[in-house]
Amino acid sequence: MIHTLVQEGHPAAPGACGENITLQGLAWSQVAGSGAVLAIGCTAVLQMTEWTTPCESIKGAFTKGAFSRICPKRNPGCSRWYAKVVASGWVHPGDEVRVLRMPDAST
Numbered sequence: 001m002i003h004t005l006v007q008e009g010h011p012a013a014p015g016a017c018g019e020n021i022t023l024q025g026l027a028w029s030q031v032a033g034s035g036a037v038l039a040i041g042c043t044a045v046l047q048m049t050e051w052t053t054p055c056e057s058i059k060g061a062f063t064k065g066a067f068s069r070i071c072p073k074r075n076p077g078c079s080r081w082y083a084k085v086v087a088s089g090w091v092h093p094g095d096e097v098r099v100l101r102m103p104d105a106s107t
Helices: 002-007 056-061
Strands: 037-040 044-052 080-087 097-101
Touching: none
Parallel strands: none
Antiparallel strands: 037 044, 037 097, 044 080
């Protein structure tokens, strides 16, 4: 998502859109959906729960404050998800991310 936003001319950077973790190299269909489970690094496990609706607090990451650019209803492939921590652990840049469970088909 970040690379796409920057290519469109937005001043976005990792973390600027309110995300705690930014992933790359995985297919959106593998991670974006309720029930998807990801293992990050050696011990952290996250379960995706629901779409994150953007708010005005992240408008600085967008040209002319157009934070609705990452609204899941308008651009579901360029949005964010909330995740529940299933197992805590340290996460570091470059850690391997493994898909333990694909998203539920209904989302």
